[in-house]
Amino acid sequence: xxxxxxxxxxxxxxxxxxxxxxxxxxxxxxxxxxxxxxxxxxxxxxxxxxxxxxxxxxxxxxxxxxxxxxxxxxxxxxxxxxxxxxxxxxxxxxxxxxxxxxxxxxxxxxxxxxxxxxxxxxxxxxxxxxxxxxxxxxxxxxxxxxxxxxxxxxxxxxxxxxxxxxxxxxxxxxxxxxxxxxxxxxxxxxxxxxxxxxxxxxxxxxxxxxxxxxxxxxxxxxxxxxxxxxxxxxxxxxxxxxxxxxxxxxxxxxxxxxxxxxxxxxxxxxxxxxxxxxxxxxxxxxxxxxxxxxxxxxxxxxxxxxxxxxxxxxxxxxxxxxxxxxxxxxxxxxxxxxxxxxxxxxxxxxxxxxxxxxxxxxxxxxxxxxxxxxxx
Amino acid sequence: xxxxxxxxxxxxxxxxxxxxxxxxxxxxxxxxxxxxxxxxxxxxxxxxxxxxxxxxxxxxxxxxxxxxxxxxxxxxxxxxxxxxxxxxxxxxxxxxxxxxxxxxxxxxxxxxxxxxxxxxxxxxxxxxxxxxxxxxxxxxxxxxxxxxxxxxxxxxxxxxxxxxxxxxxxxxxxxxxxxxxxxxxxxxxxxxxxxxxxxxxxxxxxxxxxxxxxxxxxxxxxxxxxxxxxxxxxxxxxxxxxxxxxxxxxxxxxxxxxxxxxxxxxxxxxxxxxxxxxxxxxxxxxxxxxxxxxxxxxxxxxxxxxxxxxxxxxxxxxxxxxxxxxxxxxxxxxxxxxxxxxxxxxxxxxxxxxxxxxxxxxxxxxxxxx
Numbered sequence: 001x002x003x004x005x006x007x008x009x010x011x012x013x014x015x016x017x018x019x020x021x022x023x024x025x026x027x028x029x030x031x032x033x034x035x036x037x038x039x040x041x042x043x044x045x046x047x048x049x050x051x052x053x054x055x056x057x058x059x060x061x062x063x064x065x066x067x068x069x070x071x072x073x074x075x076x077x078x079x080x081x082x083x084x085x086x087x088x089x090x091x092x093x094x095x096x097x098x099x100x101x102x103x104x105x106x107x108x109x110x111x112x113x114x115x116x117x118x119x120x121x122x123x124x125x126x127x128x129x130x131x132x133x134x135x136x137x138x139x140x141x142x143x144x145x146x147x148x149x150x151x152x153x154x155x156x157x158x159x160x161x162x163x164x165x166x167x168x169x170x171x172x173x174x175x176x177x178x179x180x181x182x183x184x185x186x187x188x189x190x191x192x193x194x195x196x197x198x199x200x201x202x203x204x205x206x207x208x209x210x211x212x213x214x215x216x217x218x219x220x221x222x223x224x225x226x227x228x229x230x231x232x233x234x235x236x237x238x239x240x241x242x243x244x245x246x247x248x249x250x251x252x253x254x255x256x257x258x259x260x261x262x263x264x265x266x267x268x269x270x271x272x273x274x275x276x277x278x279x280x281x282x283x284x285x286x287x288x289x290x291x292x293x294x295x296x297x298x299x300x301x302x303x304x305x306x307x308x309x310x311x312x313x314x315x316x317x318x319x320x321x322x323x324x325x326x327x328x329x330x331x332x333x334x335x336x337x338x339x340x341x342x343x344x345x346x347x348x349x350x351x352x353x354x355x356x357x358x359x360x361x362x363x364x365x366x367x368x369x370x371x372x373x374x375x376x
Numbered sequence: 377x378x379x380x381x382x383x384x385x386x387x388x389x390x391x392x393x394x395x396x397x398x399x400x401x402x403x404x405x406x407x408x409x410x411x412x413x414x415x416x417x418x419x420x421x422x423x424x425x426x427x428x429x430x431x432x433x434x435x436x437x438x439x440x441x442x443x444x445x446x447x448x449x450x451x452x453x454x455x456x457x458x459x460x461x462x463x464x465x466x467x468x469x470x471x472x473x474x475x476x477x478x479x480x481x482x483x484x485x486x487x488x489x490x491x492x493x494x495x496x497x498x499x500x501x502x503x504x505x506x507x508x509x510x511x512x513x514x515x516x517x518x519x520x521x522x523x524x525x526x527x528x529x530x531x532x533x534x535x536x537x538x539x540x541x542x543x544x545x546x547x548x549x550x551x552x553x554x555x556x557x558x559x560x561x562x563x564x565x566x567x568x569x570x571x572x573x574x575x576x577x578x579x580x581x582x583x584x585x586x587x588x589x590x591x592x593x594x595x596x597x598x599x600x601x602x603x604x605x606x607x608x609x610x611x612x613x614x615x616x617x618x619x620x621x622x623x624x625x626x627x628x629x630x631x632x633x634x635x636x637x638x639x640x641x642x643x644x645x646x647x648x649x650x651x652x653x654x655x656x657x658x659x660x661x662x663x664x665x666x667x668x669x670x671x672x673x674x675x676x677x678x679x680x681x682x683x684x685x686x687x688x689x690x691x692x693x694x695x696x697x698x699x700x701x702x703x704x705x706x707x708x709x710x711x712x713x714x715x716x717x718x719x720x721x722x723x724x725x726x727x728x729x730x731x732x733x734x735x736x737x738x739x740x741x742x743x744x745x746x
Contacts, residue, residue, distance in 0.1 A: 118616065121488055125612070126630040173630065177544060177613035330411070333551040
């Protein structure tokens, strides 16, 4: 009985510090109402190579205005701490960060940021990572004309590019993996345009090419769509063909090395894309195999041209951001190890042969339009 | 049935395994086998099963109240005495290492900049209290701890696998075999550590069909470890996983629960204290039981409990563990070298060169002893 009473008293004593956060015996707790949750950060370089950190919180239910702040520090952590000093009442909570935007100058030192993120107590490798073309990230995150909710702006962009291509938004961990295994990586690039509300809004702008730890070039339009085939697919990209508009619905790229003895003589790259026809002219008639074949041939040719432009850019930059070397290594490990030249030596003169096919999975509603053709 | 029961024995084994397994295995396997690291536990599984079967066979002659130490001593008194004494000292040192290592993990993941000594003092104090008590208390607690730890670890592994990049895991080829075999050594040492140590406190009634249960448990644990490694490598790739100090906790830090909960590393790291506690307690208990058996120290009914030989040996082991924890590593760099290199191979040597020969003799003499 005495033991039970002691145990009960001990348990009740343990409950004392559970009465609240702010008056707790612990000192690391913070009142949730005083937290200013950072949702997006931007990273730029100052002229002397210091870190310029910009941070944006989102609007919250209490009606507080989103906080925008830009601070400089010799390191990322130093900049984060000095940003906290200027945040006014409450404290900046960087652990809620969901997206990181690198200014073009900061992207020149991408591996510096990835290293800092891997070590960081507060920031995470599962954050989305973007590079802002031609501008400082602070313009978008904390500039005068920045969107009211920066993270919402980036989040809707991420959803759009995931759904409509060229590829899902890049994640820090994925960029790290690619950089460490292939020596090169792609990061989703964005540009700023004035949106309907009069504030800046982010729009997709291809990819930033990272090699040797930093930015070495860009992939635009067709190159970006071609690279998208290797980065999780182009989503439901809309493609304008001569007679119809199609929506891509899945693609697969296979890479098959061709060997001459120990030497890798060529890569045979085959692309298979599926699509749905979503729009055609009034009065059009696709009620024949020939008309379907023609659409499929045109789409295959177009998709191959995107792929070719991405491959050409990769070879031109001598950056294997599509991970071709890794694919050859995993499919033919013995031969890869026995190659007389290393993959890095071979890559700039890489020979390849492209082939492709397209398949229409669905033609929306009807193959023969019931409406009369419009005379123009 | 007198406790610990079969269920409790495997609960203790699982809970004690989690701390060293999450600390060591993903990083070591990634460094050794790259993309094929997740195969390391699968390759280690047959050897783990053999060790589990050998331990069960050795235990088949045990009487109620006896553990593995007493069983070994009955089968091979002179060699067993030597083995148990050395092994007991090693386990006392390991208890010190385990609390110092747990303190390092706390400092690294949550309380950056803290001193390790409060964690060491509390960890060792709690471990000593548990080791001084009856093993059934630890066994019952472990059943509860196992549920809590599974609640934490299963969603993390599920989300980790859901977000894994499969091209980092497949395909694998026979060229990966040397790396996988080397990486399997670490898994073998870590899993066998709990397989051979928990039976030192298995003093309940002999467990029916123990061999079959232990072999199935070994298979389940190896598969669990394969998934754990795959989740880590699939997220970070082998290069980064091999570089990170605590890749599993990096995975935890980078896991959110469907936007409902973020930053779950603090509660998860806190839950791992349960594993550290059980590991420390088992190490101290094993050390005390092995040394007590090797010195043939018998309980003296005329003395109070706190002056019994077993109690005094346990306190002496805890003092040795404290000394070890204090001197073992002045900083995190040396701690990592000791953890990844010295302790791993010292543990493998202690199990396979010292304890397993004694176990093999014990198992061989089974019929004779019966």
